[in-house]
Amino acid sequence: MRDFILKRVAAVILPFVCVYGFYVIFHGHISAGGSFAGGIIVGLSYIAFSTIYGIKKGRAKMPDKVLTWAESFGTLWYGIMGMVGISRGVPFLANKLAGVDLGVPGALFSGGLIFYIGLGVGIRVASTMITIFFTLMEDDRENAA
Amino acid sequence: MTAVIADNLPAFVIIVPLFAGVVLPVFARRQRLVEGLVVLAEAAGLAGVGFLAYIVFTHRGTDWVYQMGGWPAPWGIELTVNSLAVFFLFAVMAVSLPIALFTMGNLKDEVGSNKRTARFYTLFLLLVGSLAGMALANDLFNTYVLVEVATLSCCGLVSSRGTPRAAEAAFTYLVLATLASSLVVIGIGFIYVTTGHLNMGFASQGLAQAWQDRPHVVWLAISFVLVGFGLKSALFPLHVWLPDAHSSAPSPASAVLSGLAVKGYMICLLKFLYVVFGPALMKEFSVDRILVLAGMAAIICGAVMALPQDDLKRRLAFSTVSQVGYIYLGFGLMDENGLAGALFYLASHAAIKSTLFLSAGAMIASAGKKKISEMAGIGRKMPLTAAAFTAASLGLIGIPMFSGFIGKWYLIAGSLDTGDFLPTVIIIAGSVLCAAYLFPVIRAMWFETPQKAKQESTVQQECKTAVQHAAEHMPAGPGVPREVRVKDPGAAQKLALILLTAVIFVLGVVPGPFIELARSAAAELLMLR
Amino acid sequence: MKTLLEKLIVNYPYFFAMVLFSIGVMTVLTRSNLFKKLLGINIMGSAGYILFIAAGNIRGGTDPILHQSDPGTVYVNPLPSALMLTGIVVSVSVTAFALSLIIRLYKEYGTTDARRIARMRNEVTKSDSSDRG
Numbered sequence: 001m002r003d004f005i006l007k008r009v010a011a012v013i014l015p016f017v018c019v020y021g022f023y024v025i026f027h028g029h030i031s032a033g034g035s036f037a038g039g040i041i042v043g044l045s046y047i048a049f050s051t052i053y054g055i056k057k058g059r060a061k062m063p064d065k066v067l068t069w070a071e072s073f074g075t076l077w078y079g080i081m082g083m084v085g086i087s088r089g090v091p092f093l094a095n096k097l098a099g100v101d102l103g104v105p106g107a108l109f110s111g112g113l114i115f116y117i118g119l120g121v122g123i124r125v126a127s128t129m130i131t132i133f134f135t136l137m138e139d140d141r142e143n144a145a
Numbered sequence: 146m147t148a149v150i151a152d153n154l155p156a157f158v159i160i161v162p163l164f165a166g167v168v169l170p171v172f173a174r175r176q177r178l179v180e181g182l183v184v185l186a187e188a189a190g191l192a193g194v195g196f197l198a199y200i201v202f203t204h205r206g207t208d209w210v211y212q213m214g215g216w217p218a219p220w221g222i223e224l225t226v227n228s229l230a231v232f233f234l235f236a237v238m239a240v241s242l243p244i245a246l247f248t249m250g251n252l253k254d255e256v257g258s259n260k261r262t263a264r265f266y267t268l269f270l271l272l273v274g275s276l277a278g279m280a281l282a283n284d285l286f287n288t289y290v291l292v293e294v295a296t297l298s299c300c301g302l303v304s305s306r307g308t309p310r311a312a313e314a315a316f317t318y319l320v321l322a323t324l325a326s327s328l329v330v331i332g333i334g335f336i337y338v339t340t341g342h343l344n345m346g347f348a349s350q351g352l353a354q355a356w357q358d359r360p361h362v363v364w365l366a367i368s369f370v371l372v373g374f375g376l377k378s379a380l381f382p383l384h385v386w387l388p389d390a391h392s393s394a395p396s397p398a399s400a401v402l403s404g405l406a407v408k409g410y411m412i413c414l415l416k417f418l419y420v421v422f423g424p425a426l427m428k429e430f431s432v433d434r435i436l437v438l439a440g441m442a443a444i445i446c447g448a449v450m451a452l453p454q455d456d457l458k459r460r461l462a463f464s465t466v467s468q469v470g471y472i473y474l475g476f477g478l479m480d481e482n483g484l485a486g487a488l489f490y491l492a493s494h495a496a497i498k499s500t501l502f503l504s505a506g507a508m509i510a511s512a513g514k515k516k517i518s519e520m521a522g523i524g525r526k527m528p529l530t531a532a533a534f535t536a537a538s539l540g541l542i543g544i545p546m547f548s549g550f551i552g553k554w555y556l557i558a559g560s561l562d563t564g565d566f567l568p569t570v571i572i573i574a575g576s577v578l579c580a581a582y583l584f585p586v587i588r589a590m591w592f593e594t595p596q597k598a599k600q601e602s603t604v605q606q607e608c609k610t611a612v613q614h615a616a617e618h619m620p621a622g623p624g625v626p627r628e629v630r631v632k633d634p635g636a637a638q639k640l641a642l643i644l645l646t647a648v649i650f651v652l653g654v655v656p657g658p659f660i661e662l663a664r665s666a667a668a669e670l671l672m673l674r
Numbered sequence: 675m676k677t678l679l680e681k682l683i684v685n686y687p688y689f690f691a692m693v694l695f696s697i698g699v700m701t702v703l704t705r706s707n708l709f710k711k712l713l714g715i716n717i718m719g720s721a722g723y724i725l726f727i728a729a730g731n732i733r734g735g736t737d738p739i740l741h742q743s744d745p746g747t748v749y750v751n752p753l754p755s756a757l758m759l760t761g762i763v764v765s766v767s768v769t770a771f772a773l774s775l776i777i778r779l780y781k782e783y784g785t786t787d788a789r790r791i792a793r794m795r796n797e798v799t800k801s802d803s804s805d806r807g
Binding site for chain 1 (some may be wrong): 149152153156160164167168169170171173209212214215330
Binding site (some may be wrong): 286290293297300301304307309312313315316319320323324326327328331334335337338343351 | 691695698699702708711712715719721722725726729737753756757758761764767768771773775776778779782783791792795
């Protein structure tokens, strides 16, 4: 019963924290914040969930495999987005030069590729934070295995 | 398709190893696939560098500046492909490919589980990618970020065996390397405050104009950068972390750390000193003298400290401290011959030290013995490995026909050009000391016979301790060898050793094109061209 | 001609950066507790951040988000802040890695004091070599 209030409050707040994290990731190019800050917030919402509800429950929601895939392909996504420029005959990571529509300044879709790159980086950061948390929490697992 | 790849080759050389590295953990269970991907990425890197050199020296003639994202210089990030970059890229790829080959199949015995193997390869490829980036980057802050990536990968490689000893060495290394990074980043901060530019060319122009107004800030920047990179590349008084870190890592990691990682930081320092600050400022703040003095101290002290070491890998690690001294000595000479010799010596030492560490690792893994005094007669049981070790040792000492000789020859020529005889004497004395700490190993391997009675008891004990050691540190039961059979390693390992020895021979017998490349890099750095 | 003190007051962020850096270096080099060493590393990092961000600041400038309505606005230089974000990422990774190493060492030796760890390690190697000899 000791954790009752904590658990109820967390149940209400954490989804919003997670959504806010994604908001920060997506709006990185038009306001303060960005994919690193947003990714930290997303990871943090999940880390808070694991600390409040117990690591086992947290683990069950986010298996190793998903984490590894998210980490690897979040980074690979960045590379793929960089290739968009190359595929159109301009340098790596080119944005406007590659003919991507930049949109209206101030609107959400106004950075061309930056929005998509930010998504990849955000996923990578969030999954890395969670991996670091689990590594620090349960260091025995690997030594025992 | 070819045209697209050729146009973006500088970017590909960096991103192929980096992205191949980050994808590996996904395939951790499928060992063969991981190894294949690593070797493929390495081979692609080597081919890319060869193609890059071909393009630069046939079609363009001048430096090739690649603009990331298509943004021009003061705002965008540039990659510059010049002689120095091509030279160092060749060294990195030509040495890391055999190291990757050497790890095929037997890495699990060194580091433990499949997951750890994948992690090792990830760090290895990240290190190779960041070294390639260091060679190409023409931007101060990018260099810092790449240095950090390399540092963290190195620490991960040091601790990849998972023993407490390795963890301790990795922690010491991490603390000192991060201290060095802070020094470097503050040095970059001073340059940025003074000039307002992070691009190397623009910062150099800014410094040339601004340094007389603010000599103290520039002096601080130059000393912070010098100490930072000196600490990272184990310049003599700052080498304390190196022996522990390099000797407690798994052998392939030791090879890549001693052979390549240290060299990457030296190339960074070289670019900072010669490209950003420029030869004139270096002379003004007598950085050249500091480098020569520190280099001479490193040559003698490193070799003297290597002499009493009985642990083979520790002796090789101290030898790295000594050899780093030669390269810094050449950097400080500020002479075309000396600088070309230093660059050539850098590449030759990368190949030689990797061979030494890999063959030493093969001998240690096969015989279960770490100490030189216990290696008597091992040359007859593992002829190829011991031959590679011997060839590399002769190269390190500087016997003609091996690569070390050419490098030392040019270093001596450079030091005689400057009219100072002390460096010449020190270089020759260093070679004698180098022979003094390497010949006993060769003698023990080939010419000493193991004493029978004592040998048996030691072998039994060694078997016991080896098995105990294995049982403690390698939880994977089936991989543990039940009996110690001393013989040459597998085909991939043999191929790797033969490749590296071939590199040493080729550099020693036909040094022409490589020394030309080094000379043109030196001329570029000294702004003679 | 400004006096030294005036220069110092005008450029106080740089002064703070240097003080922080010295504190960090002292902590790293003189403390034997691994956690304190790690804290020292982070303090040193912060000194770097302050140096860069102070260099990018323009007094009276606003946040560098493009307001199209007002062309005369003075913006703070966003580049150093962006660079330092990278620096923070690096520092986070270093901290995480160092923490995992500290945990590993603590599990093995039961202490986070570098000197005691070194002493225990030396004893272990000594007993090893005496067994063999």
